[in-house]
Amino acid sequence: MTKPPHRDAKPKGAADEQPGQVRASDTAASANVPLIVGIGASAGGLEAYKAFFENLESADGMAFVLVSHLSPDHASMLPELVARYTSLVVMEAADGMDVEAGHVYIIPPDATLTISGGVLQLSKPAPPRQYRFPIDTFFASLAEDQGDNAVCIILSGAGSDGARGLGAIKERGGLTLAQAAIDHIAIAGMPASAAATSLVDNIVPVEQMPARLKA
Template identity: 50%
Template sequence: MMGAATEPAALPEDPPPQGFPVVGIGASAGGLAAFEAFFSGLPAADPGMAFVLVQHLDPNHKSILADLIRRYTRLPVFEVEDGLVVRPNCVYVIPPGHDLALLNGALQLLEPTEPRGLRLPIDFFFRSLAQEQRERAIGIVLSGTGSDGTQGVRAIKGEGGMVMAQNPASTEFDGMPRSAIGTGVVDYELLPAEMPESLIAYAKHAFGKLPKSAILPVPKVENALKKIFILLRAQTGHDFSQYKPSTIGRRIERRMAVHQIEGIDGYVKYLQQTPAEVEALFRDMLIGVTGFFRDPEVFQVLEEKVIPALFAGKSPGAVIRVWIAGCSTGEEAYSLAMLLVEHMEAIKASFTVQLFATDIDSRAIATARVGRYPVSIAADLSPERLARFFTADGGGYRIHKSIRDLLVFSEQDVIKEPPFSKLDLLSCRNLLIYLGAELQKKLIPLFHFALKPDGWLFLGTSEGVG
């Protein structure tokens, strides 16, 4: 009988929030000129969205950012006070010396826990924006040094939001936008003055009315979807036809909004003419939320109960086999590797640990193999683990070679390629939720076959074997 290390039961997925989009704009060095250009380019008509500005500020000086922004926009500009409710057609500016989060429609100020220089206020706000607004979250990264905003834009895209970055050639300091663009999730790379027009056009298509696909006859939509699946399979080799229609539909509608394409038939034609868009849609299908030790309480159960059980009754030198299916950019795989190493040290015994981590996204696998991550991962790791398993590397952190060498990362489609076997632990979190019922029925017996009789299956919050 295989054990199941599932996370606590979750409520059904919430519907996307109603109302208006909230646009988070992050900047650091060189940001004032970029903010000026952005707001100077904002049309006179009400944009129907709120803007929240997160700038790296000196905590020892009063900020003049709100006064500067007022010169370039007729929208009301507020320096944020704790609990301020966000309203459309307003601009909100972070005060010095605070982190900022959005909760239940209001802005909350928090005292920073990290010393100045290590703080990542843009990532902090973007993550809360993604969780709060989901599809209606929009993140913009402007001029600045470092990589603040990089993890945040991944979170926004993971929830179905939209992301822009300043064209690096137009910045005073290109570190932040270049780092964001390097994730592969940025939808628009523009000059700040060009952003408002694209932003408003996107919002009009994405939120202004029901998508055309929602009011077309069902057979017509299904026929268009089949054509999209054919184009995806022909170019990428992967079949999305048995993924959940709701997931597929949201991703397609988002891409249509990015390009301001009205009807799904028009999008099919655009895909036929634009191989780069087929690739972009494929990447959008794969984006999920990941991180080191994501859902800490779940990893605590793994650390205290599951990991010790993997070693129980085994002689030193025995083999422990683990497969992480759908590993994305490697954070979860490395988290499991750290737990295994820590346990071997705790019991003062050495075992042969084999970790196989797979994903269908070749770019994600390439990132995972390198094992280099932005400084913002410090928010997800204890100082002890960060010091022990990582080294500072060019404005970020790289996981030690001793941990990287435990893992074999490979590109694999779990749906059509044979699984690994004789596994002690199989982790497949937050993949099944994207798959239709037929695919789920196919995968669970396959997982059962891959595991040893006493192996453990680690699933996501709202997933099960039933």
């Protein structure tokens, strides 16, 4: 009687896979993951966004998620306004969207935005004003989801939203940037609060940030 082959037998010609060996399919999958850049802003944010995207020559391999303080009572024109300054695809974020390179996703009003598995998670309504820290919330989820493949940027704005989330990004090896307080565009509250954590990698004018990302 012929002995049947063991069910774990490899097909003839199959190469032995060594421990720790990276398969080609794994490498390809990793190559498709964009560098996800979370950008937080409040008062003065539109001018900062304008300066950022007008100085972004290319966004190969990068995706951007903009988290702004928006009035919960009105529709936002921010996607239309930002689209004037960039050739990237600009859209309002929606629940279940995959984050793709070459795209800009913008939080809608009265919403909490997070990310899990590279997919945007959106819930409404947002918490009451005194408990609403949308930038911290998104940055913290970005840190948890992307680790050292995450970038956060704090732009113009009053208050301190974003500083705690920036700390979470830094703890997991991501890149942290803040707008220079001397920058004529900036309202210094949020960038200064970020700088006070001593966890910001670079404090630079907005115009220099795209080059820092490319570097």
